[in-house]
Amino acid sequence: MTTTEQSTAPAGGQHTAPTAGRGVRRLLAALAGLLAAGVALGIAELFAGFIGAASSPVIAVGNAAITLTPEPVKQFAISTFGEDDKIALVVGTLLVIALYAVVIGLVGLRSRRLGVAGIAVFGLVGVVAAVTRPAGGLFDAVPSLVGAVAGSVALLALLRPLTLPTSPVTRATTVEPQDDVAADDGLLGRLREVLGSGDRKGAGLDRRGFLLTSGVAVGVTAVAGGGGRLLQRRFDVAGARSELALPTPASPAPALPAGADLSAGVEGLTPLFTDNREFYRVDTAITVPQIRPAEYSLELTGMFDSPRSFSLDDLLGRSDLIERDITLTCVSNEVGGGLAGTARWLGVPLGAFLRENGVQDGSDQLVCRSVDGMTIGAPTRSALDVPDAMLAIGMNGEPLPVEHGFPVRMLIPGLYGYVSACKWITGIEASTYSAFDAYWTERDWAAQGPIKVASRIDTPAPLRRFPAGRRAIAGVAWAQTRGIAMVEVKVDDGEWLPAELSPELDADLWRQWVLPFDFTPGSHSVTVRATSADGELQTDARATPFPNGSSGWHQIVVVAS
Numbered sequence: 001m002t003t004t005e006q007s008t009a010p011a012g013g014q015h016t017a018p019t020a021g022r023g024v025r026r027l028l029a030a031l032a033g034l035l036a037a038g039v040a041l042g043i044a045e046l047f048a049g050f051i052g053a054a055s056s057p058v059i060a061v062g063n064a065a066i067t068l069t070p071e072p073v074k075q076f077a078i079s080t081f082g083e084d085d086k087i088a089l090v091v092g093t094l095l096v097i098a099l100y101a102v103v104i105g106l107v108g109l110r111s112r113r114l115g116v117a118g119i120a121v122f123g124l125v126g127v128v129a130a131v132t133r134p135a136g137g138l139f140d141a142v143p144s145l146v147g148a149v150a151g152s153v154a155l156l157a158l159l160r161p162l163t164l165p166t167s168p169v170t171r172a173t174t175v176e177p178q179d180d181v182a183a184d185d186g187l188l189g190r191l192r193e194v195l196g197s198g199d200r201k202g203a204g205l206d207r208r209g210f211l212l213t214s215g216v217a218v219g220v221t222a223v224a225g226g227g228g229r230l231l232q233r234r235f236d237v238a239g240a241r242s243e244l245a246l247p248t249p250a251s252p253a254p255a256l257p258a259g260a261d262l263s264a265g266v267e268g269l270t271p272l273f274t275d276n277r278e279f280y281r282v283d284t285a286i287t288v289p290q291i292r293p294a295e296y297s298l299e300l301t302g303m304f305d306s307p308r309s310f311s312l313d314d315l316l317g318r319s320d321l322i323e324r325d326i327t328l329t330c331v332s333n334e335v336g337g338g339l340a341g342t343a344r345w346l347g348v349p350l351g352a353f354l355r356e357n358g359v360q361d362g363s364d365q366l367v368c369r370s371v372d373g374m375t376i377g378a379p380t381r382s383a384l385d386v387p388d389a390m391l392a393i394g395m396n397g398e399p400l401p402v403e404h405g406f407p408v409r410m411l412i413p414g415l416y417g418y419v420s421a422c423k424w425i426t427g428i429e430a431s432t433y434s435a436f437d438a439y440w441t442e443r444d445w446a447a448q449g450p451i452k453v454a455s456r457i458d459t460p461a462p463l464r465r466f467p468a469g470r471r472a473i474a475g476v477a478w479a480q481t482r483g484i485a486m487v488e489v490k491v492d493d494g495e496w497l498p499a500e501l502s503p504e505l506d507a508d509l510w511r512q513w514v515l516p517f518d519f520t521p522g523s524h525s526v527t528v529r530a531t532s533a534d535g536e537l538q539t540d541a542r543a544t545p546f547p548n549g550s551s552g553w554h555q556i557v558v559v560a561s
Contacts, residue, residue, distance in 0.1 A: 025162050026106060028210055032158035033105020033115075035217040037097055040119065040151025042224035044126070044143040049231025053287040054133070054372070055140040056228075057126030057147060062086075062093050062286045064129040071443055071546055078282065078332045082339075086286050097122075108159050115159070116152045123148025134373020154217050161209030237290045241406055244293055244399045246346060247316055249323040253344055254505070262474070262502045262512040268459030269474040269512060272502065273325075274341035276401050282330045282339060282417070284439075288403045289371045289424045296407050296426075298391075302367070303430035305358025312407050315348050315393060322349050324388040324413075327478050327510040329451050331416035332545045336456050336554035340478065342510055345411065346394030351384045353391065354430075359384070363430035365447075367438060368410055368422035376422040377438030378412060379448050380430065386481060388413050388508055391425070413508040414481035416449035416549055446548035453479040453538040454551075455487055455513075455530035460558045468521045468560040473499075474514040475528060475554075483507035483533035489515045490527045499528075507533065519560035527555040 041058065048056040066089065081088045100122065108115020126144030130136055261272040296312040323346045333339035359380065366383055368376040383389050389412040393400060400406040405423030412420035418440045433447055441447050455477035460466060477484045483504060488496040499513040529538045542552035
């Protein structure tokens with residue numbers, strides 16, 4: 001006799017697909033995770049357009065990553081990617097999010113709760129990163145929260161077509177087959193089981209529904225993300241900057257003598273002044289802070305006799321503005337590196353400004369605060385005593401570029417930027433080194449960073465091939481506040497040869513140097529060293545930038561043929 005037994009789908013109302021079907025579902029689940037992450041980020045960007053770019057989870061997490069990354073890794077990123085380090089960080093953050101999203105999609109296929117929990121964790125990380133940044137607030141949590149909710153809804157909607165419930169199917173089990181009809185009934189039952197879903201490759205898969213839902217997810221991501229970016233433009237201050245008129249300095253920079261810039265006659269030599277668009281930029285701001293001139297305020301706090309706040313008009317209206325030619329150098333600059341540049345700066349003399357407001361003798365550190373919460377610790381004595389130290393408002397004849405600190409930044413010649421060049425400065429607290437560790441000091445960089453004597457070969461380029469014969473070797477050298485007295489060049493194991501220097505204009509300005517040399521055919525090493533005006537010879541001892549700046553002679557290899 002023949003008996004039958006009832007077979008139903010597995011627990012949860014879902015039916016297991018054949019092996020091939022399961023592979024397709026996993027692939028689509030991974031894609032579902034990616035699309036859900038895209039929706040989450042797109043919606044988050046939309047809300048960040050109302051609150052501020054820094055509240056975007058990608059930016060917030062990226063900023064947190066900068067803060068938490070060990071210094072050797074940061075130095076590697078700067079030396080490898082240069083000024084593109086922030087782009088590399090954002091790309092890396094997005095890649096990590098993408099991998100995480102793939103895992104969430106696969107996990108969500110097996111358990112909706114775990115998938116949603118994974119997105120919730122993603123949102124929580126964004127919330128924590130946004131609200132704990134120095135300039136963060138509670139509203140900065142909104143983009144990550146709303147994005148996480150939208151991502152969860154998207155994930156559930158995208159996974160639904162991959163796990164359609166199937167109806168119970170009667171499966172014939174032959175105990176004692178009596179005729180071929182029973183066998184045929186069993187075969188038909190199996191066919192109905194496979195064909196009963198929306199996809200012939202297996203039960204529980206609706207490709208058409210997934211394609212439709214995916215299209216909606218892509219559309220939401222594009223519209224929300226693009227809309228958020230457009231909304232964030234309303235914070236842009238480029239228009240206000242272009243309308244700002246710079247005052248005439250009471251003490252202008254001296255006119256340059258004829259022939260002061262040697263780069264006009266030497267191909268490959270760095271110009272005496274660096275164009276604003278070419279000026280190096282190294283900071284921790286993934287998104288450039290935007291400060292409207294009318295809303296700007298500089299607050300003096302701490303050990304001042306008369307602490308108060310100053311508007312931008314207060315600074316622009318001063319009668320003692322100075323204009324100076326100053327070379328800046330980043331402490332992250334490697335030997336022979338390009339993280340140095342010269343500009344004509346306009347600003348308020350810092351020493352006079354501090355004395356007017358009664359900075360007290362007990363202060364040995366100025367804690368300078370940027371609008372984004374960055375802290376820079378500058379030595380009070382240098383701020384008072386270095387003649388050209390200033391609160392800069394102009395750069396090369398125009399208002400500070402936004403990415404270089406608009407509307408106000410501080411600079412002190414002779415010190416690396418990490419202890420002097422606070423961009424987007426909104427506060428100066430007269431304090432002490434024992435009372436407060438600034439951002440970089442907290443990360444074990446030296447508390448005070450005087451710039452070391454340095455020189456660089458610009459031309460010929462390393463490993464360059466050129467015809468044998470006379471060719472110019474040229475570059476720049478700097479020792480801010482002291483000046484450069486001599487530059488010497490050595491080819492192979494020959495003697496040190498003095499190079500021709502550009503006119504000495506200011507001790508804070510680098511000097512170009514040129515040495516014509518007759519190269520014989522073959523490979524040659526070229527080495528340069530400089531001597532400061534106070535007699536210090538540039539050391540040949542190699543040191544990395546951490547913790548107080550690199551050192552050593554710049555050496556390259558070239559080939560004459």
